[in-house]
Amino acid sequence: MSYLKLNSLKKTYPNGVTAVKDIDLEIEKGEFVVILGPSGCGKTTTLRMLAGLEEVTNGSIILNGRDITHLPPRQRDISMIFQSYAVWPHMTVAENIAYPLKLRKMDKHTIHSKVQEVARICNILDYLNRYPAQLSGGQRQRVAVARALAVDSKLSLMDEPLSNLDAKLRTSVRTFLKEIHRNTGATTIFVTHDQAEAMALADRIVVMNEGKIEQVGSTREIYNQCGSLFTAQFMGTPPANIQKVSLISNQERLIANDKNAETQFSLDLGNQSAFPGIDRYIGEEIFLAIRPENINISEPKGINETSIEIVEPQGAYTILVTKVFGSEWKIMLEGDIDIRIGQKVSLIIDPGKIMLFDAQSKKRVNFS
Amino acid sequence: MSMRPGKLWSRTVFLLILATIASTVILPILYFLTISFASNYEAYQFPAKIFPTFSYSAQLRYNAEKDSYTLLLKKGSTYEAVKTTQDVSDFSLYCKSQLNVLLSSAAVQELFNKAKNTDHALPIKLKKDFFRNYIVFFILAEGSMCALFNSLKAAGWTILISLILGGVSGYIMARYKFKFSNTFSTSLLVVRMFPAVALSLPLVVYIMKMNLYDTSFALAIVYAVPNIALTAWITSSIFKGISVELEEAAMVFGATRLKTLMTITFPLAFPAIIASSLYAFLAAWNDSITALIMTNNNPTLALLVYRTVGSSTIPNLPAAGAVVLLVPSLIFTFIIKNYINQLWGKVAL
Numbered sequence: 001m002s003y004l005k006l007n008s009l010k011k012t013y014p015n016g017v018t019a020v021k022d023i024d025l026e027i028e029k030g031e032f033v034v035i036l037g038p039s040g041c042g043k044t045t046t047l048r049m050l051a052g053l054e055e056v057t058n059g060s061i062i063l064n065g066r067d068i069t070h071l072p073p074r075q076r077d078i079s080m081i082f083q084s085y086a087v088w089p090h091m092t093v094a095e096n097i098a099y100p101l102k103l104r105k106m107d108k109h110t111i112h113s114k115v116q117e118v119a120r121i122c123n124i125l126d127y128l129n130r131y132p133a134q135l136s137g138g139q140r141q142r143v144a145v146a147r148a149l150a151v152d153s154k155l156s157l158m159d160e161p162l163s164n165l166d167a168k169l170r171t172s173v174r175t176f177l178k179e180i181h182r183n184t185g186a187t188t189i190f191v192t193h194d195q196a197e198a199m200a201l202a203d204r205i206v207v208m209n210e211g212k213i214e215q216v217g218s219t220r221e222i223y224n225q226c227g228s229l230f231t232a233q234f235m236g237t238p239p240a241n242i243q244k245v246s247l248i249s250n251q252e253r254l255i256a257n258d259k260n261a262e263t264q265f266s267l268d269l270g271n272q273s274a275f276p277g278i279d280r281y282i283g284e285e286i287f288l289a290i291r292p293e294n295i296n297i298s299e300p301k302g303i304n305e306t307s308i309e310i311v312e313p314q315g316a317y318t319i320l321v322t323k324v325f326g327s328e329w330k331i332m333l334e335g336d337i338d339i340r341i342g343q344k345v346s347l348i349i350d351p352g353k354i355m356l357f358d359a360q361s362k363k364r365v366n367f368s
Numbered sequence: 369m370s371m372r373p374g375k376l377w378s379r380t381v382f383l384l385i386l387a388t389i390a391s392t393v394i395l396p397i398l399y400f401l402t403i404s405f406a407s408n409y410e411a412y413q414f415p416a417k418i419f420p421t422f423s424y425s426a427q428l429r430y431n432a433e434k435d436s437y438t439l440l441l442k443k444g445s446t447y448e449a450v451k452t453t454q455d456v457s458d459f460s461l462y463c464k465s466q467l468n469v470l471l472s473s474a475a476v477q478e479l480f481n482k483a484k485n486t487d488h489a490l491p492i493k494l495k496k497d498f499f500r501n502y503i504v505f506f507i508l509a510e511g512s513m514c515a516l517f518n519s520l521k522a523a524g525w526t527i528l529i530s531l532i533l534g535g536v537s538g539y540i541m542a543r544y545k546f547k548f549s550n551t552f553s554t555s556l557l558v559v560r561m562f563p564a565v566a567l568s569l570p571l572v573v574y575i576m577k578m579n580l581y582d583t584s585f586a587l588a589i590v591y592a593v594p595n596i597a598l599t600a601w602i603t604s605s606i607f608k609g610i611s612v613e614l615e616e617a618a619m620v621f622g623a624t625r626l627k628t629l630m631t632i633t634f635p636l637a638f639p640a641i642i643a644s645s646l647y648a649f650l651a652a653w654n655d656s657i658t659a660l661i662m663t664n665n666n667p668t669l670a671l672l673v674y675r676t677v678g679s680s681t682i683p684n685l686p687a688a689g690a691v692v693l694l695v696p697s698l699i700f701t702f703i704i705k706n707y708i709n710q711l712w713g714k715v716a717l
Binding site (some may be wrong): 051052053072073074078079080082083084086087088089090099100103104147151157 | 611613614616617618619620621622623624627631632635636
């Protein structure tokens with residue numbers, strides 16, 4: 001029995017919009033799970049149902065063996081960090097942290113020592129007597145974290161807690177949150193639309209799209225073994241290069257042709273033996289996805305030839321834009337590459353890094 | 369010397385604003401104050417004085433052939449004869465009632481003797497009893513302290529009823545979306561369209577049946593009816609200004625809905641709610657029509673002012689009554705002045 005279990009959770013709003021369709025998810029104690037998805041995918045609604053702030057239309061939520069589906073928020077033993085920090089402006093920092101403890105009827109000394117303890121952890125000891133209006137955004141978020149820490153809840157929820165912070169602060173608070181999690185081991189569900197945040201923080205990432213879970217897995221799995229076309233499109237900066245192609249076999253080599261055959265471009269994907277079980281897709285249409293960093297270039301060798309159209313130096317790496325199948329493909333190469341625009345190159349693709357998706361179901365085609 | 373068009377434009381706007389403030393705020397208040405300190409004689413003068421006067425420049429002339437005395441008051445550069453009499457008490461009475469000048473018979477006699485011994489007119493300075501109108505007003509308006517207390521009670525009840533009922537509706541309007549919620553909020557305003565008389569005439573029957581006739585509470589019920597709607601609209605914008613996440617955070621961290629309302633929402637909305645009570649206060653304070661219908665022996669101050677000086681043909685006494693009525697409103701506004709800026713949903717965060 002897992003620690004937190006969502007059984008076919010569903011949310012339909014009174015206006016008929018279904019925000020969450022049948023979510024099944026199991027989370028182990030101490031896990032840091034990030035729910036990742038574009039805006040409107042139902043990730044925040046899912047979190048709010050966990051918190052008890054949205055009514056559950058269908059399904060159930062089991063936390064630590066207790067059905068909390070229809071309990072009011074206060075009886076769920078959870079803590080939450082909000083996007084807008086939600087620190088109460090009429091209370092000092094110390095009062096903010098102490099308020100949930102007072103509601104739990106703790107005695108004054110326990111509250112005082114607890115406030116001191118979490119304030120030290122969150123590095124806000126100097127601000128305990130200030131009001132939130134006198135603090136910066138980052139400090140306010142630390143207060144919100146301290147408040148959540150102080151209650152020792154069974155489940156810690158975070159609703160895009162970093163998105164109101166500026167870029168520089170975001171990475172430092174991110175590190176801080178990870179450190180807090182390492183020290184407390186609190187079971188955490190973190191909602192975000194920022195994949196960098198998700199990949200940096202998560203033990204497991206839950207990718208959501210249109211109210212459904214697309215894929216659940218570790219950062220590595222989500223990034224390198226995308227379960228669906230959506231994940232491949234969504235993950236990565238820049239995202240994977242995707243093209244609908246038809247596969248043909250030519251002298252034991254797997255060739256991808258442009259679906260519309262307009263551009264006459266064909267991409268050699270390597271030895272067919274690298275794709276066991278690909279036979280049934282020969283002659284069929286399929287989605288081909290390759291991450292920009294999994295493409296390399298060499299001197300023109302007669303196959304997979306194309307020319308460089310745009311060069312975007314980024315310091316640590318360089319992004320090259322080429323035309324493949326008539327659409328722009330991005331190639332990411334380490335270091336500062338010295339290359340001319342218009343230069344002819346051959347693309348080198350590692351067959352093991354190629355991802356293929358079924359044209360109908362848009363699910364990953366597995367070979368093994 | 370030429371001026372840039374932009375500068376000319378902004379100067380014109382500035383002067384226009386200044387003129388608007390002067391004509392809508394400063395001049396009327398100044399007029400009321402001056403008139404309230406004016407004597408009957410001054411109130412009849414045209415053009416009226418801008419500032420109140422403290423004394424008259426006058427002359428007293430002895431008419432030997434009739435053995436009478438003539439009082440002349442300075443008007444512009446000349447003197448105007450206002451009263452001719454032989455009698456000391458007649459002169460004294462005239463000074464008191466028409467000029468707000470208190471002169472004892474002995475003092476008048478002394479002036480007469482001096483004037484008689486002078487060949488030409490005797491220049492004198494008559495000092496005004498500055499607060500005479502107010503004293504007269506309070507003498508005329510019997511039971512004014514009682515009426516003041518009634519007014520305060522009625523205003524207090526009105527504020528209480530409007531804030532409780534209006535505040536709850538405002539909270540509902542701000543936080544809950546239900547079928548016809550927009551219709552509900554608009555229909556609240558319809559209540560404000562009823563004339564006070566139309567409301568109070570039928571109500572007075574029920575009020576009498578409930579043994580509440582002639583009480584401040586009954587008055588407050590009528591005052592509150594249109595004010596509940598207004599308070600609901602004002603408070604709803606206040607509550608909308610308070611982030612829902614603040615309430616949700618409290619509930620997640622262990623508070624019940626009621627506890628959240630009492631410890632989070634209400635303290636945050638409190639300053640603005642206090643400011644919105646100004647409307648309820650003014651509605652109750654300034655009304656005299658409803659009070660005329662709903663009270664008998666326990667009039668409010670506004671009604672008392674109306675009864676006392678409402679039929680007066682000279683504006684100085686009513687002006688004094690108006691100022692008496694104005695002062696408590698000003699005091700109330702002054703007390704809550706720090707909160708008024710937070711009205712209309714501007715909550716300090």
